[in-house]
Amino acid sequence: MKAAVITFPGSNCDRDLAVAFEGVGAQVTRVWHKDTELPAGTDIVGIPGGFSFGDYLRCGAIAARSPIARAITGFAADGGHVLGICNGFQVLVEMGLLPGALLRNANLKYICKPVALRVDADNSGFTAGYGAGAQITVPIAHHDGNYTADPETLARLKGDGRVAFTYLDNPNGSAADIAGILSENRRVLGMMPHPERAFSPVHGGTDGRAMFEGLIGAFAPA
Amino acid sequence: MKLRVFVTLKAGVLDPQGEAVRHALGALGFEGVNGVRQGKMIELDLAETDADKARAQAHDMCEKLLANPVIESYHIEQA
Numbered sequence: 001m002k003a004a005v006i007t008f009p010g011s012n013c014d015r016d017l018a019v020a021f022e023g024v025g026a027q028v029t030r031v032w033h034k035d036t037e038l039p040a041g042t043d044i045v046g047i048p049g050g051f052s053f054g055d056y057l058r059c060g061a062i063a064a065r066s067p068i069a070r071a072i073t074g075f076a077a078d079g080g081h082v083l084g085i086c087n088g089f090q091v092l093v094e095m096g097l098l099p100g101a102l103l104r105n106a107n108l109k110y111i112c113k114p115v116a117l118r119v120d121a122d123n124s125g126f127t128a129g130y131g132a133g134a135q136i137t138v139p140i141a142h143h144d145g146n147y148t149a150d151p152e153t154l155a156r157l158k159g160d161g162r163v164a165f166t167y168l169d170n171p172n173g174s175a176a177d178i179a180g181i182l183s184e185n186r187r188v189l190g191m192m193p194h195p196e197r198a199f200s201p202v203h204g205g206t207d208g209r210a211m212f213e214g215l216i217g218a219f220a221p222a
Numbered sequence: 223m224k225l226r227v228f229v230t231l232k233a234g235v236l237d238p239q240g241e242a243v244r245h246a247l248g249a250l251g252f253e254g255v256n257g258v259r260q261g262k263m264i265e266l267d268l269a270e271t272d273a274d275k276a277r278a279q280a281h282d283m284c285e286k287l288l289a290n291p292v293i294e295s296y297h298i299e300q301a
Binding site for chain 2: 099101106148
């Protein structure tokens with residue numbers, strides 16, 4: 001599996017994401033936001049957490065208009081896999097690759113703690129490493145993770161099984177307890193929790209590791 | 223030409239910041255504040271001198287970057 005991890009000014013989980021991909025045997029290329037093309041043969045693009053462009057204007061808004069974002073839009077349109085974590089999720093909704101938006105947390109606080117999640121979608125490369133209904137614990141660290149979408153969109157996401165992860169104890173006010181959603185073709189995932197921060201025993205938990213292992217399986221030669 | 227763009231959350235989108243401000247106003251003794259909605263104002267200084275063209279330009283900027291049409295609405299005024 002060839003992974004491309006994007007770095008914007010203000011990204012701060014890019015290295016962690018690269019280390020997680022490498023930890024399951026992926027070949028990782030780091031890509032700068034001003035680059036206009038992804039490396040040839042890229043299987044998956046990782047958009048990391050952080051505070052791209054200082055969260056100016058809206059979280060993820062400026063990163064979503066960067067030169068590399070155009071390349072990622074084309075890559076996704078061609079059926080490529082894209083994983084956006086935290087700020088990466090905010091970038092994906094601003095790019096229009098995922099529906100809805102992420103508002104300020106309902107309690108107005110920056111929340112940084114491990115949270116319990118339920119895996120709701122089992123038929124995607126991202127969730128293949130978990131059984132449907134599995135409960136996992138992964139940290140969140142965000143100020144703007146309160147997912148919102150119009151009622152029709154929420155109904156469609158649920159009906160099509162595109163809600164990948166839900167919070168067991170909603171920390172931020174997200175509609176329908178949504179922590180992560182999939183695109184229509186199930187190859188783009190945006191999620192607020194950080195699986196790359198629950199990868200190694202030194203992190204205090206390893207529940208995020210199965211996501212990366214599941215992805216490796218999705219790209220294994222048949 | 224200078225223009226002001228006002229970006230606000232759409233009606234129906236919960237505004238937790240506005241709610242917090244409303245509670246704070248109540249705590250200060252301001253009675254009868256039924257609602258507070260918070261937004262942002264962006265001042266544009268454009269080289270364009272034709273008012274209609276400048277407004278059209280600002281409109282395009284709102285659609286492409288300044289506002290997120292999923293959650294926000296906007297209006298443009300001449301400064």
